Amino acid sequence: MLYHRECLDKIKKILNRDEFVILTGARQVGKTSILIMLKDFLEKKGQNSYYFNLENIEYLKLLNKNPLNIFEMFPLGKTKQNILIDEIQYLENPTNFLKLLYDEKRKDIKIIASGSSSFYIDKKFRDSLAGRKFLFEVYPLNFNEFLNFNDEQDLLKQKTKKLTIYYKQKLLNFWKQYLIYGSYPKIALEKDNDIKKILLEEIGTSYIKKDIRDAGIKNTDKYFSILKILADQTGQLVNSQELANTLNMSHSTVEEYLYVMKKSYQIVLIAPFYRNLRKELTKMPKIYFYDLGLRNFFLNNYNEIKIRTDKGNYTENIVFKEFMHIEQDVSKIKFWRTQDKKEIDFIVKNKAYEIKYERLKIKIKNKGYGEFQKQYPEIPFEFLNCIDLLEKFYGWKI
Secondary structure (H helix, E strand, O other): OOOOOOHHHHHHOOOOOOOEEEEEEOOOOOHHHHHHHHHHHHHHOOOOEEEEEOOOHHHHHHHHHOHHHHHHOOOOOOOOEEEEEEOHHHOOOHHHHHHHHHHHHOOOEEEEEEEOOHHHHHHHOOHHHOOOEEEEEEOOOOHHHHHHHOOOHHHHOOOOOEOOHHHHHHHHHHHHHHHHHOOOHHHHHOOOHHHHHHHHHHHHHHHHHHHHHHOOOOOHHHHHHHHHHHHHOOOOEOOHHHHHHHHOOOHHHHHHHHHHHHHOOOEEEEOEOOOOHHHHOOOOOEEEEOOHHHHHHHHOOOOOHHHOOOHHHHHHHHHHHHHHHHHOOHHHOEEEEOOOOOEEEEEEOOEEEEEOOOOOOOOOOOHHHHHHHHHOOOOOEEEEOHHHHHHHOOOOEO
16 A cells, blocks of 8 residues: 655646656655656546666666667657656666756656665756756655554544544654654554564665665775764764764765765754854754664664653754754754854754753753844744644644
8 A cells, every 4th residue: 555645745736847857865765655656646647657667677778778768668659658767876877868858858758757865866967957857855754644654544633633632642652653763664654663673774774785885885884883873973063083083984984974874865964054154153064864763773772762861862853853844955954053062953944943852841041042142133942842843843732
């Protein structure tokens, strides 16, 4: 069974345009399922649609030889054909492939393609595709999608109501699962927690090794060592020179590994917010993981947040993930930090947020915000915690 993804609604709105559609994101986030659902949607509208995967060596050879060989793979029709291509990054030159077909054949075909990691897009999909494509990043599930994957449509119908004790407990139990094991589709569909851990190990080793291999990285042990260190440093500044010294690596190699981790959607490095360069600017970003279950795998810690020693950093990553789903552009999520270490956790949409594990019973002063308010009195400030997310971001009445 295929479950609806919210990004489908956005994609459907532009399917009647000439521009090609590119889906990118981590492995196992559901890009193939989205392609299949789009194929079904188009066919129900009476449009011819064809799907193929470029992990098939024969297809790959044919298209690498000449992009126009694509017309040997499906019957030509009198109307425009929709061609859905999975794993397009395996082409020797996906940029030229798409550019040629768009420039010469866009009246005949519409290409909707997926690529496993955006570092392929960066390196191969050059500016020559400007104006020729719509790019959609596919993330692990948000909480609404997570409930849908668990067939909790009845619970979702309670969202606008004051929850009964039964539904409140049910909601919080699913929220706990979402936070501990993350929201890759395969994980969300699995009911057994031990099997969830096995599946997370598969994602955290086998699939990441594919990214490492495709990026040409030889030292997989050092790569995984950095991921484990970063999992323990979530919400903190990343000093690549310090990582290099710790692991006895060159600084340039660490930077290369961080680049691949970012472009493979394993980690996010968010940039600082600043206007006063001398007082505020730090070159070091802060680290978060796209998926909470993947972070917990690297920490080998699946405990509930309330008994964890890293609950502060963990909560920050939880909040970051929800901002990511709302913004759909991680470059818009910032943090603020001065040279003397006064800090605000997030600046999003011209609003400042400080993250706490528990709801505050009394208002407390935030030293960082006092300094921030002096410099930016027009930017409001708010405390956030895990339960706030359910109410403010998802609309639950708890």
